[in-house]
Amino acid sequence: MSPTIQPHLDALRNPRRREILRLCWRDPISAGAIHRALPDVTFGAVSQHLRVLRDAGLVAADRNGRQRLYRARRGAVGPLRHWLERSWDDALYRLKLHAELEASRRGPLAAAASR
Amino acid sequence: MSPTIQPHLDALRNPRRREILRLCWRDPISAGAIHRALPDVTFGAVSQHLRVLRDAGLVAADRNGRQRLYRARRGAVGPLRHWLERSWDDALYRLKLHAELEASRRGPLAAAASR
DNA sequence: CCCATAGTTTAGTTTTAACTATATTAATGT
DNA sequence: ACATTAATATAGTTAAAACTAAACTATGGG
The missing domain is CATH 1.10.10.10 (Winged helix-like DNA-binding domain superfamily/Winged helix DNA-binding domain)
Incomplete structure (x- = not known):
């Protein structure tokens, strides 16, 4: 990993x-x-x-x-930076939250389907 | 630092x-x-x-x-990531090269003045 | 209050990192 | 070939990290 x-x-x-x-x-x-x-x-x-x-x-x-x-x-130094971004930064996490938020905006059904 | x-x-x-x-x-x-x-x-x-x-x-x-x-x-984890970017990644270095290249495109005088 | 559960702290040991001093290798000039 | 300079490698020491076992602290239930 x-x-x-x-x-x-x-x-x-x-x-x-x-x-x-x-x-x-x-x-x-x-x-x-x-x-x-x-x-x-x-x-x-x-x-x-x-x-x-x-x-x-x-x-x-x-x-x-x-x-x-x-x-x-x-x-x-790139790999270390990349690893930090991928593994530990909250960027991915926020991206996920954002995606769910977007989905919920398209309506409950769409949000449920996207999960 | x-x-x-x-x-x-x-x-x-x-x-x-x-x-x-x-x-x-x-x-x-x-x-x-x-x-x-x-x-x-x-x-x-x-x-x-x-x-x-x-x-x-x-x-x-x-x-x-x-x-x-x-x-x-x-x-x-942000500060560490930020430190890595600022101190060690070549992004800044490439940015500097890019700026100099741009300057030289605007002509030798402009390039000299930008230094 | 007493006991069990959930964690932390401390003392002591083992492993690993950083350092110094010295020996060794490799390239150059004479 | 020999001396000099530039660096690496090795042996041994000291300091710090990681771990175990056991003592200790705090919470909640009877």
Whole structure:
């Protein structure tokens, strides 16, 4: 029912990883640059976060000489958004209510038939 | 920047809690009924999950005699959805590209002025 | 008041996440 | 080949999450 959102939720749950994802959202950025942007985390920790994000499919890396450029896979956030909409938002629920209301406006018989 | 999504992410990250939230999504349901619907979790654990969901504002409880009826606060999922859209989806990004494209169509000068 | 039912809370344990420090791999320049 | 830079991987530690079992609280019926 919720096929692949678990790793996405796990990845985005961590504020540090959200920050890292933001850092590579617009333009590709090297792991080292990310590390320098986050003063109080070791390089190793950053690399581990990047691995989680990569495993979740939220970022991708391209080799560029001896550094690795990370970029957010922007579309990868879509499924989570979609899941949120489908499963949890009240949009569908309201749609249903609206439909029933419409049906009842067309008269009791029509409303009963539509159920 | 992301004001209150942390507890929501923490709460929804756990599959068990997602299931519990689903159980009280449509109609109010007692804690005991939730427990009975989740065979391999103790009552205590269910109660703890409910507390997390309650603290996150995702469910509310009404007393009904000696039982407590839980119901999902459907609208509470909105902020998370909104945050996802604003922060992470590529919609804004595409909107920006689209605007620049439009500007460039109106001629180089207009495009330059719009920047 | 006493007992049963419905839930919550607490204490303690196990599992998992996040981190540091260190070792290791891979690419480049000399 | 060797040293340097950029990054990943691993081992071990600490902190947080999830769970169980048992104690506790509150409500309603006799």
